[in-house]
Amino acid sequence: MSPAQGLSRRKSVKEVLVDEHLLDAAAVDQAEENARREKKTIQQFLVEQNLVERAKLLRALSTAWEVQSIDLSKAPPPDKEIIQLIPESAARRHMAVPFAKNDSVLSIAMADPRDFFVLEDINLRTGLELRAYLALPQDIMALLDVAYGRNESAVMDKLLASVQQQEKDKAQLPPEEGGQIEVQKEEKSDITDIDASAPEVEKFVNAIILGALNLKASDIHIEPFEDPTGKSSKMMIRYRVDGMLREANFTMPWSYRAAIIAKLKIMTNSMDITERRIPQSGRIQILAKGNPIEFRVEVVPTVYGESAVMRILDRKAVQVDIHRLMFLPETLDKFLSLLKGIGGKKNFGLIIVCGPTGSGKSTTLYAALNHVNRPDIKILTAENPVEYNIDGIVQVPVNPDIKLGENKKFDFAAALRSFLRLDPDVIMVGEIRDEETAHIAMEAAMTGHLVFSTIHTNDAPSAVTRLVEMGLPPYVVIATLKAVLAQRLARKLCDKCKRAEDPTPEELLVFRENKVEIPPGTKFYRPVGCPDCKDIGYRGRLGIHELLILSDSVKTFALKQMSAGPLREFAMQQGMMSLTQDGLNKVISGSTTVREVLGGADETK
Numbered sequence: 001m002s003p004a005q006g007l008s009r010r011k012s013v014k015e016v017l018v019d020e021h022l023l024d025a026a027a028v029d030q031a032e033e034n035a036r037r038e039k040k041t042i043q044q045f046l047v048e049q050n051l052v053e054r055a056k057l058l059r060a061l062s063t064a065w066e067v068q069s070i071d072l073s074k075a076p077p078p079d080k081e082i083i084q085l086i087p088e089s090a091a092r093r094h095m096a097v098p099f100a101k102n103d104s105v106l107s108i109a110m111a112d113p114r115d116f117f118v119l120e121d122i123n124l125r126t127g128l129e130l131r132a133y134l135a136l137p138q139d140i141m142a143l144l145d146v147a148y149g150r151n152e153s154a155v156m157d158k159l160l161a162s163v164q165q166q167e168k169d170k171a172q173l174p175p176e177e178g179g180q181i182e183v184q185k186e187e188k189s190d191i192t193d194i195d196a197s198a199p200e201v202e203k204f205v206n207a208i209i210l211g212a213l214n215l216k217a218s219d220i221h222i223e224p225f226e227d228p229t230g231k232s233s234k235m236m237i238r239y240r241v242d243g244m245l246r247e248a249n250f251t252m253p254w255s256y257r258a259a260i261i262a263k264l265k266i267m268t269n270s271m272d273i274t275e276r277r278i279p280q281s282g283r284i285q286i287l288a289k290g291n292p293i294e295f296r297v298e299v300v301p302t303v304y305g306e307s308a309v310m311r312i313l314d315r316k317a318v319q320v321d322i323h324r325l326m327f328l329p330e331t332l333d334k335f336l337s338l339l340k341g342i343g344g345k346k347n348f349g350l351i352i353v354c355g356p357t358g359s360g361k362s363t364t365l366y367a368a369l370n371h372v373n374r375p376d377i378k379i380l381t382a383e384n385p386v387e388y389n390i391d392g393i394v395q396v397p398v399n400p401d402i403k404l405g406e407n408k409k410f411d412f413a414a415a416l417r418s419f420l421r422l423d424p425d426v427i428m429v430g431e432i433r434d435e436e437t438a439h440i441a442m443e444a445a446m447t448g449h450l451v452f453s454t455i456h457t458n459d460a461p462s463a464v465t466r467l468v469e470m471g472l473p474p475y476v477v478i479a480t481l482k483a484v485l486a487q488r489l490a491r492k493l494c495d496k497c498k499r500a501e502d503p504t505p506e507e508l509l510v511f512r513e514n515k516v517e518i519p520p521g522t523k524f525y526r527p528v529g530c531p532d533c534k535d536i537g538y539r540g541r542l543g544i545h546e547l548l549i550l551s552d553s554v555k556t557f558a559l560k561q562m563s564a565g566p567l568r569e570f571a572m573q574q575g576m577m578s579l580t581q582d583g584l585n586k587v588i589s590g591s592t593t594v595r596e597v598l599g600g601a602d603e604t605k
């Protein structure tokens with residue numbers, strides 16, 4: 001057979017198995033079907049089920065495909081640095097892992113070493129000469145898991161395998177005496193449902209949490225998806241990392257859905273595990289690697305059963321130093337000058353931080369409070385809920401569900417009203433979303449208090465007009481408002497792997513349109529992906545800001561023309577930097593990309 005024929009006519013795994021008399025065609029078909037259902041490769045399935053011995057399988061494939069093979073499970077573990085010569089995502093996609101390097105020759109284990117395109121791609125990425133070996137896909141994935149710290153996925157695989165085995169054993173149990181199985185007549189109660197106290201449930205929950213900590217996720221989403229045929233029903237686990245949702249590399253067996261949620265409820269010490277029809281919330285405190293970690297847990301009923309969202313409460317978010325929020329230096333100077341001279345009723349007025357949900361508004365507010373927090377200054381906050389306690393600040397959790405007599409509830413407005421009797425210097429009220437709260441915040445600001453709050457608008461001028469739309473007289477808004485800070489978050493390029501490249505014509509156009517000059521010698525960077533950033537190319541986020549200071553000239557203008565568009569234009573003439581301009585300056589400093597500045601914040605929703 002000529003080499004050309006060899007390439008064009010390649011035996012499939014099935015053909016090799018049948019030709020070598022390892023299994024008959026029907027058995028292979030059945031195994032392929034089962035492997036597909038379990039989302040495994042046929043090689044993994046055959047070995048796990050003891051249908052073919054690992055050594056025999058390797059030998060048969062290596063002979064038929066005319067390539068050398070390596071049993072990675074027996075070879076000494078390669079250096080992490082060598083494994084990481086190929087980005088994780090590419091390695092997983094190609095089922096290929098480098099395991100040795102001599103001078104310019106890279107030895108690489110592959111599930112299918114005759115895949116020319118994979119070899120070409122790896123050659124382009126590494127610039128090394130390649131020597132390909134055949135290996136079992138499960139061994140390749142296991143090496144990658146270890147190298148990239150995805151051990152929880154390996155742990156999970158083992159757990160799942162043992163659980164599946166248990167279920168199989170259960171299914172093979174002979175029917176009880178009389179051979180009758182009692183069918184429950186009540187609702188569709190599932191006889192395979194697992195009890196929350198089963199030991200593997202705790203392990204599942206731990207693995208889910210560990211996965212979040214490894215990825216530095218902010219939220220965990222646990223969601224049931226029922227397939228009407230019952231075949232691919234699953235509990236999907238997703239993590240929010242730097243604002244983006246990503247699916248975990250494992251799912252939970254369907255039969256565990258209720259047990260996992262019940263376990264979470266038990267861990268809160270406050271939720272009712274028998275109540276499955278109404279939303280519930282609570283908190284979980286755990287120790288992970290010696291550090292106390294707290295989660296806020298929300299459980300909501302869905303058509304497929306209960307779903308849970310766990311938010312990791314980050315103590316660091318309230319201890320944040322305002323100098324670390326990535327303000328441009330001139331914007332920070334202006335913002336800090338607004339916070340000077342508090343106490344003795346000398347600095348008063350309203351400062352608003354605005355932006356969409358998840359734009360870091362409360363982090364900025366906490367940073368501002370930390371900045372002004374001194375023993376001689378009294379600070380009161382009304383929050384819903386209070387996520388973390390800050391030393392030296394009196395924090396009041398508001399709860400609109402608490403009724404204060406007829407038609408009165410303990411909301412932001414009620415808290416603010418009581419604050420005025422407590423004579424604070426600084427007040428922070430979580431959010432202004434109705435006329436009543438806006439009205440009392442203004443009253444507090446006018447009577448000698450420095451008031452911080454947030455409003456849900458996209459840019460700074462719109463926050464001014466929003467207050468007027470809420471029903472406040474324009475002259476009151478203008479007299480009281482000191483400044484509005486609009487903000488968004490953009491992902492920050494990973495410093496370890498970002499790569500300098502020339503800007504594209506489209507990017508240059510964005511700079512021209514926004515009148516931002518690019519200093520000579522500026523480098524534009526692109527995301528690449530490395531182990532440090534889990535192959536994303538971005539790591540962490542930075543704030544993009546737009547600070548509108550209500551100077552005398554801006555006040556005069558706004559009184560004449562209270563609409564966001566003209567107000568924005570005037571403020572920019574007076575030196576206000578727009579969100580986009582601020583972001584483009586952070587592109588110039590090499591921290592992020594034009595794409596993030598223009599669209600990144602929207603994608604995070």
Ligand SMILES: [Zn+2]
Nearest residue numbers: 494497530533
């Ligand atoms: Zn990186």
